[in-house]
Amino acid sequence: MSNQKKQGGLFSSKKFKHGSVAATLTLVFIAAVILFNAVFSALSSKYGFLWDLTSEQIYGISDQTRKLLADRTKEVSIKFMQPLDQLKSQSSYYPVVTCAEIYAKEFPNVKVEEYDIITNPENMKYFTQRGETVSTTDVIVQCGDEYKIFTLSSFLPTAQSTGRTYAFRGEMYFTSAILSVTAENKHGVSFVTNHGETASTQLMEIFELCGYTVDESLDLLTEEVSDSTQILVINKPLHDFQSSANGVSEIEKLNEYLNSNRSVMLFLDPGEVLPNLEELMLEWGISVSRGNVVQDDKKSLPKADTYVICDYPDYSADSESSAAVIVGGSVANSQVVSPGSLPLVIEKAENVKDPYVTVESVLRSSVSSYVQGDNQTLAGPFDVMALATRTQYINHGNSINEEVKGHLLVSAAPDFLSLCYDSAPYANRALIFNAIKLMSDEDLVTDIGLKLVDDTSLEISAEDVTRYTVIMAAVLPGIIVIAGVAVWIKRKHL
Amino acid sequence: MFAIYKKELRGYFISPVGYVFMAVFLVASALLLSFNNLSQASTELSGYFSLMIFLFVVLIPLLTMRLLSEERKTKTEQILLTAPVSLTGILVAKFLSALTLFGGTLVLSLVNLIPLYAMGNPNTAKIFSLTLGTLLIGAAFISIGLFISALTENQLSSAIVSIAAILGLEVLGLISGSIPNDALRTMVKWISIFDRFNDFANGMLDFSALLYYFSIVVVFVFLSVRVYEKRRWE
Numbered sequence: 001m002s003n004q005k006k007q008g009g010l011f012s013s014k015k016f017k018h019g020s021v022a023a024t025l026t027l028v029f030i031a032a033v034i035l036f037n038a039v040f041s042a043l044s045s046k047y048g049f050l051w052d053l054t055s056e057q058i059y060g061i062s063d064q065t066r067k068l069l070a071d072r073t074k075e076v077s078i079k080f081m082q083p084l085d086q087l088k089s090q091s092s093y094y095p096v097v098t099c100a101e102i103y104a105k106e107f108p109n110v111k112v113e114e115y116d117i118i119t120n121p122e123n124m125k126y127f128t129q130r131g132e133t134v135s136t137t138d139v140i141v142q143c144g145d146e147y148k149i150f151t152l153s154s155f156l157p158t159a160q161s162t163g164r165t166y167a168f169r170g171e172m173y174f175t176s177a178i179l180s181v182t183a184e185n186k187h188g189v190s191f192v193t194n195h196g197e198t199a200s201t202q203l204m205e206i207f208e209l210c211g212y213t214v215d216e217s218l219d220l221l222t223e224e225v226s227d228s229t230q231i232l233v234i235n236k237p238l239h240d241f242q243s244s245a246n247g248v249s250e251i252e253k254l255n256e257y258l259n260s261n262r263s264v265m266l267f268l269d270p271g272e273v274l275p276n277l278e279e280l281m282l283e284w285g286i287s288v289s290r291g292n293v294v295q296d297d298k299k300s301l302p303k304a305d306t307y308v309i310c311d312y313p314d315y316s317a318d319s320e321s322s323a324a325v326i327v328g329g330s331v332a333n334s335q336v337v338s339p340g341s342l343p344l345v346i347e348k349a350e351n352v353k354d355p356y357v358t359v360e361s362v363l364r365s366s367v368s369s370y371v372q373g374d375n376q377t378l379a380g381p382f383d384v385m386a387l388a389t390r391t392q393y394i395n396h397g398n399s400i401n402e403e404v405k406g407h408l409l410v411s412a413a414p415d416f417l418s419l420c421y422d423s424a425p426y427a428n429r430a431l432i433f434n435a436i437k438l439m440s441d442e443d444l445v446t447d448i449g450l451k452l453v454d455d456t457s458l459e460i461s462a463e464d465v466t467r468y469t470v471i472m473a474a475v476l477p478g479i480i481v482i483a484g485v486a487v488w489i490k491r492k493h494l
Numbered sequence: 495m496f497a498i499y500k501k502e503l504r505g506y507f508i509s510p511v512g513y514v515f516m517a518v519f520l521v522a523s524a525l526l527l528s529f530n531n532l533s534q535a536s537t538e539l540s541g542y543f544s545l546m547i548f549l550f551v552v553l554i555p556l557l558t559m560r561l562l563s564e565e566r567k568t569k570t571e572q573i574l575l576t577a578p579v580s581l582t583g584i585l586v587a588k589f590l591s592a593l594t595l596f597g598g599t600l601v602l603s604l605v606n607l608i609p610l611y612a613m614g615n616p617n618t619a620k621i622f623s624l625t626l627g628t629l630l631i632g633a634a635f636i637s638i639g640l641f642i643s644a645l646t647e648n649q650l651s652s653a654i655v656s657i658a659a660i661l662g663l664e665v666l667g668l669i670s671g672s673i674p675n676d677a678l679r680t681m682v683k684w685i686s687i688f689d690r691f692n693d694f695a696n697g698m699l700d701f702s703a704l705l706y707y708f709s710i711v712v713v714f715v716f717l718s719v720r721v722y723e724k725r726r727w728e
Contacts, residue, residue, distance in 0.1 A: 033712065037702070040702050053623050053697045085683050094692070116676075454620070454697075458535040459535075459614065465533050472524035477516075477524075487508070491508065
């Protein structure tokens with residue numbers, strides 16, 4: 001009986017009541033703080049309460065991306081092959097994941113997904129069944145059946161000389177991938193081979209960024225040009241195209257292709273004379289002036305007077321000229337270099353065989369340029385890149401005529417594409433982007449450049465390292481210690 | 495409250511504690527900077543600040559072990575408890591005095607970055623973000639140390655338990671990535687102080703992380719007040 005009384009007394013004591021109230025209030029307070037943090041974190045994940053402090057705002061999205069993706073409403077998934085928190089804990093992958101999350105916040109049709117393909121490999125069955133090899137360091141941008149696969153490391157290019165990451169390609173890759181996978185029609189580019197052509201990885205990369213499916217090798221002798229091929233690239237052929245070989249004419253195929261209102265990019269090697277190909281060019285109003293390459297002592301790269309810095313023909317701002325599109329935008333504010341080019345000759349309109357073809361100059365050498373002839377020196381300027389455009393109007397059975405265009409872009413600078421790498425200080429790469437934009441039938445192209453990351457290099461010698469270490473470790477701490485000793489001595493004698 | 499704050503701050507400089515703390519902090523940060531940046535010829539400071547946080551395992555308990563333990567040991571806490579100042583005011587003053595010494599030393603250590611500006615081009619905004627994150631982590635650890643100091647009258651016990659607690663939190667951050675269970679890993683990462691620092695280290699100022707660190711300070715100062723409230727009324 002007395003024990004029961006004691007127990008009842010314990011539970012009804014002031015100490016217990018006030019203690020339990022205090023404990024409850026404490027728990028409620030802590031729960032409230034946790035809840036507030038959870039809600040704020042959730043809102044932060046959704047609306048991005050983050051402030052990008054990098055110099056180039058590498059995590060951000062530009063107005064150009066917003067404009068390009070504004071009317072793309074198809075559902076797009078950005079898929080990572082590891083849990084996102086594990087990827088974000090690695091400094092090299094953090095920017096890629098963060099950039100993707102910013103796309104998901106900015107565009108309601110874009111979502112970020114994570115898969116652990118180590119524990120659940122069946123997640124990637126869709127891709128492995130299509131012959132793709134997917135690893136934990138890949139990211140896939142997918143819309144329906146269309147997808148693009150990137151490696152995470154490709155987002156952060158490193159300088160060959162230092163091994164340091166110098167840029168971030170997040171916006172470039174994600175915007176181009178979303179444009180590509182949400183495009184209404186498939187776009188293909190084929191690189192013609194079997195004439196000693198040089199493979200251009202830079203140009204292939206640019207086409208992939210523009211959402212094109214790249215056919216790296218097209219042999220016109222044995223293959224037909226696919227209907228989905230919108231652009232043919234002929235890069236530095238060393239042998240001529242066949243006009244007839246066992247009943248097959250490469251030149252006829254090319255002609256037929258060009259007459260179907262599709263486009264060709266042609267980069268010639270000055271050392272090679274290609275009669276059949278040059279005859280086709282002439283039908284389109286462009287020829288090559290054989291002899292020496294264009295030189296310029298005043299407007300060229302240092303110690304390389306054949307690497308001429310080009311002028312742009314004067315097109316007005318509201319010009320509908322196709323060439324104006326190629327040299328517009330960021331190209332107009334920068335410099336294009338044409339290395340080792342032969343002069344091109346643009347035929348007068350009355351001399352062009354096809355009345356639907358107009359020929360324009362795209363790039364010109366400056367007035368100080370010249371070509372060293374056998375007996376004389378010819379003074380510039382010279383055309384070093386030309387564009388022939390064939391315009392036709394197709395009636396689809398109603399009163400509206402659809403304008404369709406095919407283009408032949410010719411450069412006699414064989415190494416033009418070697419200056420198209422993405423950190424090059426020239427506008428050659430931007431010019432190619434503009435050319436692809438001109439030749440494409442929808443807004444595929446993005447020439448959003450890469451964003452430079454902070455330069456973290458430090459110019460310091462080994463002696464300076466030692467000196468500064470000693471100074472830093474000795475001076476300030478020494479002052480503090482001396483002050484402490486002084487105070488101690490003073491207090492001891494008080 | 496300001497009088498208590500001044501008294502506590504003066505106390506750090508009357509005893510060797512303040513000088514030892516500052517000297518050790520500055521020497522250690524100088525050596526870290528030399529190892530992480532000068533010898534690697536890099537102005538990237540994420541690693542430097544991340545390593546500095548590991549120093550706090552030893553440095554912060556040095557500051558906090560005497561905050562409340564000493565009052566109990568010397569029986570001067572009765573004076574404190576009967577003073578015409580709220581308990582919250584007293585404890586906040588003690589917290590702020592420790593934070594002032596810590597923050598002041600952290601800012602002083604930034605003088606060591608002068609060579610980086612002389613020979614390179616560091617990102618000042620990122621340095622600001624990293625310093626702020628480090629300051630808040632230090633504040634969080636100080637509040638935890640304050641709470642532990644409130645629980646015991648032995649300074650050594652207070653220091654050891656504080657070291658264990660801070661070390662535990664840091665190790666939690668290191669191993670969180672290895673937890674196989676997704677839900678558990680997400681939960682651990684959410685409470686991990688180190689994982690929240692990741693955004694600062696990558697040049698992003700995360701306001702939810704700032705709120706989180708501030709919340710830790712609020713919770714542990716509150717808990718310290720609760721401990722003293724209980725003691726007052728016993």
